[in-house]
Amino acid sequence: MDKLQAIVDQYQKVPGGLIEAFHAVQDEYAYIPEEALRRLAKAFEVPLARAYGIASFYSYLSLKPRGQYIIRICKSAPCHVKGAAEVVKTLEEELAIRMGETTPDQLFTLEFTECVGVCAETPVITINGEPYGDLTSAKVKEILAQYRQPQ
Template identity: 40%
Template sequence: MLCKNNLKEEGFHKLQVYIDGLEEKDGALISVLHQAQEIFGYLPEEVQEYVAKNLNIPISKVYGVVSFYQFFTMVPKGKYPISVCMGTACYVRGAEKVLDSIKNYLGINMGETTEDGLFSLDTLRCVGACGMAPVVIIGKDVYGKEDVQDMKKILEKYRNLEK
């Protein structure tokens, strides 16, 4: 438990350094939340409270932003978060079948994380890459068209990185 607490303290220290380095704190909420999510992997209540306190804004405003923007998450994500675009072009070109293949292969549903903590699964409304439809994002890697037809092969690549 000590190790986990030390990591949490280190995370809050990194976040404080980031906040202290801001030239202007007014209007910095979204950038601070991005940084906090980068550090912690998600935005639990205690991180939101910390941000509110250090930016001198109400917790309700922080929560409102976190719950409004789909990018932010209040639950832990897998090491390799998977997002399937369900925008019109992707949907018409088979995104639902791709999503089903990922769910079946990983044995998880939307909003869940695999037991090994490697993958989590979500959908997005549109990623703006309609020419590549259907599009799947894993971490920061973008896959489209022919690539996503064999999601098992793509997901195995990430599993093999952990061996």
């Protein structure tokens, strides 16, 4: 993990650098591996339990392996009313995983999110931050097909 050392070097002297380093690790690996957690705790001179506490406090940091594409389903009321449950059902069926899980090929992870600010187009998902709205089961399948093709 040479990249990990580069991250340590970049953020070690920065105020609040540990959180920045966690972000950088997650950008690199899509989650925070155990080895990274240990090395960052040591480099930033915090107890491992505290580093773990920080990493698990923030919902946008993950200690579990995640997919290349993070699909977030808006669960706020307007999306809920307009059929988010149907979108969840389609995604779970198509990907053969449940919410919170990652496909065995590490391509997709399913997560819930709060309102992403595209409420005029409910129900909404984001894929790596890119919003897709006015979803139907058919549209969800089309979108997944695009992401399944080699990019």
